[in-house]
Amino acid sequence: MVLTKQNSIKKIEMGTIVTPAGFYAAGMHTGVKRKRNDLGLIYCDVPASAAALYTLNAIQAAPLHVTKESIAEEGKLQAVIVNSGNANACTGAQGEADAYTMRRATARELSVPEHTVAVSSTGIIGLDMPMDKIIPNIEHLTLSSDANDAAAFSESILTTDTGPKATCYQAEIDGETITMGGSAKGSGMIEPNMGTMLAYLTTDAAIEPDMLHHALKEATDKTFNCITIDGDTSTNDMVLTMASGKAENETLTPDHKDWPIFVELLEATCEDLAKMIARDGEGATKLIEVAVTGAKDNDEAVKVAKTVVGSPLVKTAVYGSDPNWGRIIAAIGRSGATVDPTAIETSIGSVKLLVNGQPVAFSEEAVSEYMLNDNVLISIDLNVGDGSGKAWGCDLTYDYVRINASYRT
Template structure:
């Protein structure tokens, strides 16, 4: 049983945070497009960012800020323009954005972190951003999480938010998070955008280590389409406002906090995979029996990312051969005679030997998952064992539908 409970409040559930989201005119749709998260005090800051060689200006900006200073108070996010591949002017726009929000908040510009999402190659509409900042700051609220979550999305169908609470040192500690992402998601820093707040006190090095591991077990274990964004950013703040003793070394308290951080990240990551462009169901792949966790996750990610597996699930075809083929090309050695594959409760392969199973019932399982009617709502469970090792890992993805092509064929038109 988990050592935490789910609470309301999202990104502003932890003590000492406010958030806001407004319509500034950045999106052609007229929907909310500018978000702000603010800590009442300087917070320890950590980040994980895209590994792409083509990076948005906000990514370079945040990396520079976090290398020089492990603290921040504010995160400003614009939606509509990615400000990636925009040259020197894109960098100057990022700098101006940081300075403008810092001035409005009366804080140092070094305490501001940035994120952007939208069409690659398009600069931020700076006139709209400048005009929107006073309204954004005025909208800050301790109940502003939903507004911020709405203002960071683009092709998402739903907002993504979570907050959990545990007890450390006989005092409640909370972690909240919001995220966006629906396409251009692949397990190579695949957050798109994720923001996490925490009211515990944690040392900078430990907080960064926790976030990196949590990202590996969540955002770096999801895939929608095999593409990695230029803007992927996962930023986490810890402001110490729970008034618990500072966590400075590995131990029971750090492990409890990291487990809750991982749970928050996994919830948001699965929400992104579930909301994949054109998706009708979430796919969860669990691999056991590998040599180590890294190997198990690699196999799981390969299966979840296979276009053939994803297409078969969309077609409600229980074609386990595609699962076996994906596992075999994952780059992880295992003996074929040890391979076991299950789809839901249907055992299809045991000790490398195919088994007879009810294909009609297995297809019905996939159909029911597509409408959220099966045991675990809209989740298709694929379970694979590759041996007797202790390594186990999970990955998440979604099916590949006709709508994915339509959405992306029309993205800029």
């Protein structure tokens, strides 16, 4: 499969989740969180093909059970109701009942079947849901396809994020313009293997639910599953996508000539959100990208990239703008990937630090200065095969400790 990203996919700078045809959004403040919006809604004016991926944590919050049940019914959704501030996790039978109540109230307000509504929650675990704030306010959510309301939604899903995360891309498929928008939240508890944040993707492409699930899995493995903040994995999180079909392209399947373009569109949207999440890891000051080539295969490349970008010692070195390649090579060594210690090459930015597994002369000042940038690229060539892969993360800072030593107080 040859992807020609430059030609076929373009970023829509002001685009949002309501840019694709058929989608509306809303967000408001109900008082669960102190200041920011804490209740959000996405609505599609037709039943949209839906697919979702969920946290791999064995303890899953009530809204995930309800959303799975909704999608299992016929693979279609018309709405997603999301609250932040309370995760509705470890809340037992009452939590399950509350998630169903949120679904039912939303379905009634929109006059759609209950099983076309998904439910999401994020926030503190183990507290009963503030239903007195959420339920009466569902009718006050004012849906529109205006960018302001998409922004209101994007704010409503945040927890310790410093700001909203939204993106939009377009591609031509069958001569039709296909648009895909995305909105996400991240911050703590972000670790490979998914589920571990909230991301909502909307598109006007025509595609069946099972094919959408297939494409979403593929894109997620290369994007959301390649970011790590702290190795923790939440009980709550999901990536959910809805396709309205309003672009009227021929229904997409892997046999469609433009299938690779659709996958690429989905990947571009997911990668952009994934990087925003990584950059906004709790307390982060920098986005770290680790690009691995020459691995035995792509899986091993990603394994090395994730291990390096997740290493607390690498993360603190990047925070300190310290070109400490010793920590990079130690992380490579413990990744479990096939390595030849005498063949590894490592660069930070464009400067080679390590050739044949041994340090070469370089200007520490120059590399350290490069590392003051917002984006720090670490490149690794293992020189044992043709596999390549990337992972994204952030530096580990005083603020990570401050935020997490006092999250509840």
